[in-house]
Amino acid sequence: MPTNLVRREFLKKVAQYGALGTAAPLALSLSSIAHASSPAATDYKAVVCVYLYGGNDYANTVVPYDSTSYNLYNNLRSSIALTRSSLASTVLTPTQPLSGGLSFALAPNLSSLMPLFAGNQMAVLLNVGTLIQPTTKAQYLAKSVALPPRLFSHNDQQKFSQSMLDPGDSGWGGRLEDLLMSNNASSTFNAISASGNALFLSGRYTNQYQVSTNGPIAINALTGTPFGNSAVSSALRSIITTPPNQILSDQLTAYASRSISAQGMLSSVIGSSTPFGTTFPANNSLASQLQIVARIIKANQSLGVKRQVFFVSLGGFDTHDHLPTLHPQLMATLGSAIAAFQTAVASMSLSPNVLTFTSSDFGRTLTSNGDGTDHGWGSHQFAFGGPITSSKFIGTPPALANNGPDDLGQGRLIPTTSNDQLAYSIGKWLGASDSDLKGALPNAQNFSTLTF
């Protein structure tokens, strides 16, 4: 256990709180950090969460393809089903075939991911979602198990999927980083969002840094002679960084101070916008976010960081309407952005060091409301790179039905794999110890271990 590093990190944090004039959280004590028992890291590892805001339609993302399954799928959502012929070139052939002759195809507009699957760089997670403990349909109906809070509600399930605690006052990505931050020379770049505020990244100690897709933004008036006078520049610095001793204003000065210091550290090391052997697609907000993530990953040695978590997102997945038009566009955006990112990571020879995964509020109904689908629960997700070394499906294929054994009606799936299992395995891969992970992911002990 790198006690000296832990102690240094602690002292630095306390110093930061002191400088910001805000009280350190009560929980922030040397003993609580010193409990972190995870070993020091020698290599670089990063986790990138790609969040699909709105609740992705699982059934048109990972589509049942064997003829029996396809016919069920087509029957259950005839007005919005993809044609079988359109799926022929995106059929997934895993290293180990699924039992029962089942097969799946990716949405046609995810075709850019096919080389990743073929190259043993991609796994499909079947029917994963928020749970407290393993839950059967009978248990759900009998209300005999603890359930995630406020199922089917967007903001609540976004919160719970990113936190896995209720109340969700911290995110699980941030809590993993709490365990690992002592590996980083500075705490500023532990957890980075290229997509605004993300609960996922806020730990009990870890603060998220929010970067723009163009990199850190300098406050122009802090340098030079704004309005023709350098006195304005120093007055501005004083005004925006001196805590006025008012709780909201002090928070604003804390953000301004972090903005200034992070920009100073980061802009000099991230280099040009196109250092990779790949072109990120234009007019693709997710690709722009992933591009800045790739640039920051590339600077990991200059920044002195060994363990990082990132957050990017794509919105528009709440496809109650216009699904046949909108969902294929979303798939194209998602697929081309991730393909470019994985290529950039490979160009840095960091594919085994960077794990990218998708998450979403929830899945949607399998049946249609005419030209869209409604809020569900379990969904299919993807993982790329990092510990993924074979093309595979993880989890259990759900029964295709309306009010069948695996759904609550309209194909709202009860997850058979928990987000906790995924998070726990990610934490293990990052190097966190079992004892630390039990504190960070208290519900994970209710589930078996998921193997990548």
Next chain:
Amino acid sequence: MTEVSLPTQESAKSHDATSEHLLAKSTASLAAIALLDGCGGGGGSGGASASAPSTTPVNVSSIEAARFLSQASLAATDQDIQFVVNYGKEAWINQQATLSSSTTRVAWLNNAGYLNASNMNSDAGLNNVLWHHLIAEQNPFVQRMALFWSEFFVVSVLGLPVSWRQYMAAAYMDTLEKNALGNFRDLLQAVTLSPGMGEYLNLAGSQKSDTATNRHPDENYAREVMQLFTIGLYKLNQDGSAVMGSNGQPVPTYTQADVTGLAAAFTGWNFTGSSTNIAYAITPMTVTESVHQGSTPNSFLGTTIPAGTTGAQSLQLILETLFNHSNTAPFVSKQMIQRLVSSNPSSGYVSRVAQVFANNGKGVRGDLMAVTKAVLLDPEASQPVSSSVGKIREPMLRLVQWARTFQVGSATGAWNIGDMSDPGTRLSQSPMRSPTVFNYFSPDYMPPNTALSSQNLVAPELQIIDETSIAGYLNYLQQFVVSGISDAVPNYANELAIGGNVTQLVARLNLLLAANQLSATTMSTITNAVSTMSSSSNAAKLNQIYAAIFLVMASPDYLVIR
């Protein structure tokens, strides 16, 4: 703890007498017109009558007036401060409420030439007309309330992937403005049947179940009208706190079965006419009974609509149920307080407003003029309780305040202010461009790992403030303070007239922009910096003015309304 029910609410009539509040409103209008005449008569002494507030002694300082206007209006102009000082806060509200916009947004788009086939598949003109109304219409109170409702009943043009979306959004905002000070029941119905909301949350086109194709009714509006627009997720006490169940957890207000039942009752509504003709985008939706699910009873929230009820009748029963639910008064009231006055209102404040929502004193529930007054005239709005931490000014309101304070106008009439939502280069917020129906920020957002969260305090607006948006705002501010935005340019004649006296200039900005809330330290930092600048010419004086406004609007003292 058990649920509190207020006697006043039970005794209040449910809203069924439209003529009654029409009458009440027209009476108020007459009084306000009398007041206007009085002002026009000069000095506020002429035209005084028994109903004219000018005869009532008011005791409002200019600082208090500026503070009130920072909550109730979009800016504290010299004229508005003087009005409040002379006649009082309620008189200002009464007078403002009588003022109509010079044009609807739809008519503005027509006059500006946007009704052109080339604009059919874009939102061209929408930003222009929204900023025009926020900045240039001479009824800032009505505009402020319309904007509030647009952050409550959220429709974003980003979720309108249809033709003539700018007209759909503009008509929606016109609908909010028209109903902003009417009755909540009417507003709820107007929103529900608006093409904008119909498209945004997909009530438009939702049809009855069809077992042959496994089709089910669209659930989106049914869910969100409960969660976000009327009752919320948990049973509430009238002070806005959650009712706790026997298990120590909040009591949910509805289940998935309620959503399903409500979605079925809501089926049958759709646009009027073809989507190539703009009429469909600006005309309330109508019901087609043949696709309404009425052959079986529809149940939700303890209400059962019997089989055979038409879609039109079902809508009325749905809206009555939501309107009269005991949660609706505290749910709406608390959010209005949060947006206008304070992020963390006391339970007493919420109770007082909720009580007015339940009964305006004349037996009418949902009277929004009365509710708005209850929010703005509450003692806690003018004299914050010691536990109050205030609220952060929304970024888009900072821009509008600057524009109104410094008489921004457009010589061309184009108002090319555009989309302000990019956090790195603009303001991270822009009207009717929220990323989701959950608005730019959540009313219960509590920033993790902060002194706020350790004290259980929310700070909704902080959800869009971060290392990037802070820099983006300051950089953009530095530009627009000088040259405005495109054709929308400021007029600093009043500030130039101060003649380079920096102390006077900063004092004026402190009053108009910050209701005198800048600390002595901030004042002296700004004054000292600006005093080092030349004032030898008009151009030099303008540089002083730019610098002073920039520093005031950058300061945390200004950014937080306490």
